[in-house]
Amino acid sequence: MKPRIVSVIARKELRDVLRDRRTLFFMMLLPIVVMPLLMLGISKFAMKQSQQKQTRVLDVAADPFAVNTLKALAQEWTDANWKALMLAQGETTFEAMGGLEGLKRLTSFGEATEADAALDLGAIFRATAEMSDAQRELLTDARAIAKLVTQTVFVDPADLEATGALAQGVEIPDDLPPVLADERVTLAIQSKEVAAAIALPTDAFATLEEAEASVPFHVLYDSSQSLSEEAHDRVTDFLDVVNRFQLRLRLREASLSDGFAEPLALERANVATASRRVQAVLGGLLPYLLFAFCFFGALYPALDVTAGEKERFTMETLLLGPVSRLEIALGKFVVVFLAAIVAAVLTTTSMVVSFTYGILPPEMASAFEIEFQPLALALTGSLVLPVAALYSALLLAVGLYARSFKEAQSYTVPLQFILILPMMVSLLPDLEADSHLAWIPFVNISMLMKELLKGNYLWGFYTITLVSTLVLTVGALLGAAWMFKRESVMLRS
Template identity: 35%
Template sequence: MDLKRVKIIYFKEMLDTLRDRRTLISMILVPILLFPVLMFGMSGLVVFLTKKAEEKPARVMILGKKNAPYLTERIFQDEKFKIVEESDFKNAIKEKRIEAAVVFSEDFERKIEKEDSAQAIIYYDRTEVKSDIAMGKLRDHLRDYEDSIVTFRLKKRKIEKSLLYPVNVKDENVASKEKMGGFMLSMFLPYIVILLALTGAMYPAIDLTAGEKERGTLETILVSPASRGELATGKFLCVMTVSVITAILATCSMGITAGMSFAQMGSFTGEEAQISIKFISIVVILILLLPISALFSSLLLSISLFAKSFKEAQSYITPFMLLVIMPAMISFMPGVELNWFFAFVPVINVSLALKDALLGSYNWGFIGLIFVSTAIYASFSIFVTKRLFEKEEVLFRT
């Protein structure tokens, strides 16, 4: 194999690929824009809508006002509620005319006076966010009321409130903000890196094989002095470059976006998290990205080389993508840990090792093993790709 010729083919394929709008979109635009749009869009929208729903007074119907006049008055006074009258409260909730209804039992006031337990039922629709929020507001209000009653009853008996709570349980999260950020990132990032390494390689792989068949340029290059091996290698290196660039861009974009987006979500959920990826974690991502990108690039090249057209290649690749996406999602699963078996399972091994690295645990033995095993799979796959380039029945499939 003449390496100079491989270099010529590689640079030409890169030039050709970088002029392809589809590849540019999937290589640069998607990884950069996907996360800000997805995360800011999603989490931002959720925060915005929830806040809006919380600020707006909930339309509530009270049944049995006479049974609990004091409590009814309290709810009336509360700005969080707007009291509405309806004939059929359940239907009104279903038809979204009101968000919730509260029913006080007939003996409510009497039981409170007797220092017994009175009943109040809140009706709401759990599938509706606004209704769910209204229920929460009502429950909080009733709990406040309940609390004041308890305090009153205890005071009457000259009992300290602490008697009711002999054990004061508190939980304290010792994980630092960075670790919390790492924990969140460790679920998303491995999956995203693997997915983008795959989708990044997809368009150039199809374009440089089935696309060339469609345009009739494959035969042009086959009659040039370049050997099939040189051709396969040049194309493979080009696809792999695009795959690696896509995944790196995705990692950067995800890191930056997640840092801002989790902070936004954190203020909403009360969890504080700070995203910062350690340099060593980036090194691990890069180390493992190379063989997995090589594996994807060669597999995608082989699959698309077999196809007669761009469309046919896309239909072959769709099931293959599912085969990669499912194991890549293992990073989302709690409790699944990297072991000797998983270290040899492609995609799963990289996903779990990246997860560990982002959590700050670097098992270099496993990382080395995964690099080597994935590199071996990739080499085998490259060998198959090269063989396919030598097969007339694949190249000239009609």
């Protein structure tokens, strides 16, 4: 084997492949342009959705009595927690959550507007990261209270405009209080005039005072509609907060401790820092994305220099050169391998750049403060090489076997599943890096990368993975070279 010939073949293939638009698209354009745009688009969309959910004002049907009861319950909770809330606010930017302003308005019974409730998600993120668990819980509770009371426009059931007939599959449940049993209320929910309807008995406070029975808090909603479901969730969250609060009041009244209603209390402590938790998530996600792009980067060049050559009738021309089949296989391999590496590097870079400068708001990105150790990054990077090599060799063999580019593409569809799916095991949270997993191709690399990014250096695992992948790559390459010698494969038509 002459290295000079391998280099001549590789340089020619590189030039040829770089003039192919499909290859350029998958190797460069996809990672550099399409990926960040896609991620940016999705994250902006998700952010917007979440923001909308946070700030959305819902219409809920409730008679004035129910509204007043609700507000009184909220007021009672706020009064009791005011001091603690002020303290929490001093340390954090609770203001940004719109919570306190919203709660303040309770006293004046002001109207809620969307602008009032506009949120600064970045500020919330930074704020909650610094809070104690108790503070965080308090603010979450305040938010649940504020959301139902201030981000809701209450409509008197008497004023509902709803007309028409009930849709198929919609029934008015039995045992509803008279306010909700009216068919117009169900119609209003169905026609989205209101998201839900609530009702409280007129003797609610008296029943609360007696502390003998529960006060029935009725909510009528349509779980097949997302806004209605959201209204239901707001009611549930609100009730949860009020219930805990009322329970505490009752316990105090009865001179019982908080522990009376909670025989066992969970006290948890997490040794993982926030950074380590993020690393675990990224470590799972990164291999999968990286290898998918590695695969797609290698895919088109691999098929182009094999099945594509057959299709263009240039394979026979090449086979007529005074060069060995191994030299041809190696020359082509080098180019496909390079394409895979370039795609992987570009993907990672563009992901990092778009994460840092685009997708996350600056303060949120700094809240994450991900600090991977240089050694972990270097070792992780080193794993891209065997993966790219194995993908390249396998794709070359598949491309050689196929008669045409189209046929090769049809083979690569199942191959994508076989080659990329094992990479997804890193997304499984429960799978641990056992040494026997080190022998399973692709699974080993995926697991290893996840562990490395978490800062666990499994040297034995690393060695087995590297050696076994290398053996497989050499095998696949020799297979490809063998195929070059098989006229039944090379001249198949």
